[in-house]
Amino acid sequence: MSSVVIDIESVLRAAGVYEQELGPLAIRHVDTLGADQDQFWGDEGIFETEGVQTQVVSFRRNWWQLGVVPRARGALAAGLRVKALSYGLLLAMVALSLQLVRIFHRAEERATRDPLTALPNRRLLLERARQLVSLSNRSGLGFGLCYVDLNGFKPVNDKLGHHAGDAVLLEVAKRLLGALRQSDTVARTGGDEFVILLPLMQGADEARQVIRKLAQALEPPISYRGHQIDIGASFGCALYPTDAENLEALMAVADTRMYEMKAYSKQA
Structure with a gap:
């Protein structure tokens, strides 16, 4: 098991979130039954705001729900943008996960293998x-x-x-x-x-x-x-x-x- 600190701002920026014309954004956990869990990023109260657009993203054993309050114009377009940014965020998280796996395997090999012969240490x-x-x-x-x-x-x-x-x-x-x-x-x-x-x-x-x-x-x-x-x-x-x-x-x-x-x- 590993614990990793993630700069969520950088992840969202890499996913193209800030390139979208969206209102306030928030992210919270949801369980497999759809029950709401604690919000861990964004302005408080967004999920309780009238007209909020939501999208669930599945990432391995975790479920995240993105919520955004669209601006006054283009509510339908805002909903489509929420879906687009959710999949962009998913791709960014998958890329991050693969990088972490590679880092973990390299670190594990350095910790358990002789650097010259590659034999167990x-x-x-x-x-x-x-x-x-x-x-x-x-x-x-x-x-x-x-x-x-x-x-x-x-x-x-x-x-x-x-x-x-x-x-x-x-x-x-x-x-x-x-x-x-x-x-x-x-x-x-x-x-x-x-x-x-x-x-x-x-x-x-x-x-x-x-x-x-x-x-x-x-x-x-x-x-x-x-x-x-x-x-x-x-x-x-x-x-x-x-x-x-x-x-x-x-x-x-x-x-x-x-x-x-x-x-x-x-x-x-």
């Missing part, structure tokens, strides 16, 4: 993870959460620049998505860290298979302007509810396992 990841926790609590079906942290990513930025680093992150995102199911979620939570949600994962063997598949996907070098960039990754997976009883603890277990794998790979 941490906010959307947590929302989907909480949904999986609720589903698991109701159905008994578990899920997996896997941390992926790239190895050797910092030297790429240091030696080849941030454009190379961005190209690597985009390729990694593409490979991770290609190695997983459509029902899985791959999120970028910051820097070179990714988090994966794996619905309906029941056991550790299945988790190890997924890790092997992801490692194989990231094994080939990434080509960038004549350079062959080797990027490995450390993984840490945890299963709900086997490894933890809530989401925060589950993420902590996966994060710890990922750092344990990273430390082991440095020693090897």
Whole structure:
């Protein structure tokens, strides 16, 4: 649900209301049964004035009634003008609504998507993870959460620049998505860290298979302007509810396992 402040004068001007030769104008809500509601714009008392011309405009789930007191001459023509301006107002409101929808979708995408990879960000990841926790609590079906942290990513930025680093992150995102199911979620939570949600994962063997598949996907070098960039990754997976009883603890277990794998790979 959204609340929007509308400059009604600008809307009426865009609808051509002020180009009409009309008298005083007012707008009020009406319900679906036609019962009069509160007037929200215009001079008070217009709807009670003798000879007032009215027209109802339907806009999505709202009904507005326009009322205008025609000038002394041309009452019939004034009635036609009221109908014309009502449809002009409707078109202006539809255009405004479409613009608001586009703005809302752009704002929602910025709030829930990583701007570089277009993957879900941490906010959307947590929302989907909480949904999986609720589903698991109701159905008994578990899920997996896997941390992926790239190895050797910092030297790429240091030696080849941030454009190379961005190209690597985009390729990694593409490979991770290609190695997983459509029902899985791959999120970028910051820097070179990714988090994966794996619905309906029941056991550790299945988790190890997924890790092997992801490692194989990231094994080939990434080509960038004549350079062959080797990027490995450390993984840490945890299963709900086997490894933890809530989401925060589950993420902590996966994060710890990922750092344990990273430390082991440095020693090897």
